[in-house]
Amino acid sequence: MTDSHIQLQDYYSPETFARLKSFADTKDTPFVVIDTATIDAAYQELEDNFPYANIYYAVKANPAPAILKLLTERGANFDIASIYELDKVLGFGVGPERISYGNTIKKSRDIRYFYEKGVRLFATDSEADLRNIARAAPGARIYVRILTEGTLTADWPLSRKFGCEIDMAMDLLILARDLGLEPYGVSFHVGSQQREISSWDAALGKVKVIFERLKEEDGIELKMINMGGGFPANYMTRTNDLQTYAQEITRFLEEDFGKDFPEIIIEPGRSLIANAGILVSEVVLISRKSRTALHRWVFTDVGKFSGLIETLDEAIKFPIYVEKKGELEDAVIAGPTCDSADIMYEHHKYPLPLNLAIGDRLYWLSTGAYTTSYSAVEFNGFPPLKEYCI
Ligand SMILES: Cc1ncc(COP(=O)(O)O)c(C=O)c1O
Secondary structure (H helix, E strand, C coil), rough: CCCCCHHHHCCCHHHHHHHHHHHCCCCCCCCCEHHHEEEEEEHHHHHHCCCCCCEEEHHHHCCHHHHHHHHCCCEEEECCCCCHHHHHHHHHCCCCHHHHEECCCCCCHHHHHHHHCCCCCCEEEEHHHHHHHHCCCCEEEEEEHHHHHHHHEEEECCCCCCCHHHHHHHHHHHHHHHHHHEEEEEEEECEEEEEECCCHHHHHHHHHHHHHHHHHHHCCCCCEECCCCCCCCCCCCCCCCCHHHHHHHHHHHHHHHHHCCEEEEEECCHHHHHHHHEEEEEEEEECCCCCCCCCCEEEEECCCCHHCHHHHHHHCCCCCCCCCCCCCEEEEEEEECCCCCCEEEEEEEEEEEEECCCEEEEEEEECCCCHHHCCCHHHHCCCCEEEECC
């Protein structure tokens, strides 16, 4: 088996790919198959590289029961976005002290629900939300999310919607104290699949200002920094490896906080799960738009609405592997629905073998994160993307 334009060994060991493929061969497409051993190894790598950090898994990346069970057993903590994720994680016997309510956008009654379940750690970035927390979760620990730069260098930016400027962050932490809450720390997310490591440096510089000014001017001693996610998965566009991220980020922390760090939290999603999954789809149709067209349209049985929404604006470029080899020609790749937005890659054309045929399989590598959890329930009648964990 040889590769088309990608080198399979850049993404999977031969044993891991063989294990996933032999399972995949027994199933009808489309589906994601997850190799839990790969997640286990990725978790270990994060622990080894950030030995001083508490890991809070961002459940939104993939809430599959087998993944939650594995991470629960590994001792992970959990970054939770909704009451539904909360119930799921508590169902595995996770104690509320291992949970952070990381969504800054929440209903008052949902805050109360978390509080009644015993959760005491809450993110915020606005006064209205903070006042809701003070009412529904008295005495809770508060961390304020700040805005960060880095939008242009993250493949999937998260800025603008979340966070506030540092002046407001300080006002909120002071207000938290005045409302009887515990001003506990500061968080940021530099953008998902952040390729520019210095984004953490800029963010930590802001955090340091908040820590120092609150201490000097208001006698508030913050205890925690939540550095969010943004650590890399292995897609088509290159990144540094995790070790380089960790070495640099640790250096930034030492420069700002000396050897004696506050409590450090990281919230990996993509970097922990993406590489463990392969989405397997089948070619439905291959066509050209004219007799002389220089590229084909390859339609497959998975698309933007069934798990590949991160191809929006062609943001995440998943490596695609096919078994056939031979001469390559550029192709547009599109999904199966009657929606013209359901095109995954049109500007960035993927070279695929000329002998690719209807019925052949496409292996979308590094698709363990943000695929199944994004899949629509019934668009055009297609069922949600299936998932198997082995
Ligand atoms: C609050 C929060 N933390 C962590 C993450 C995970 O980020 P990543 O997948 O880049 O690791 C996200 C992703 O959206 C998030 O919203």
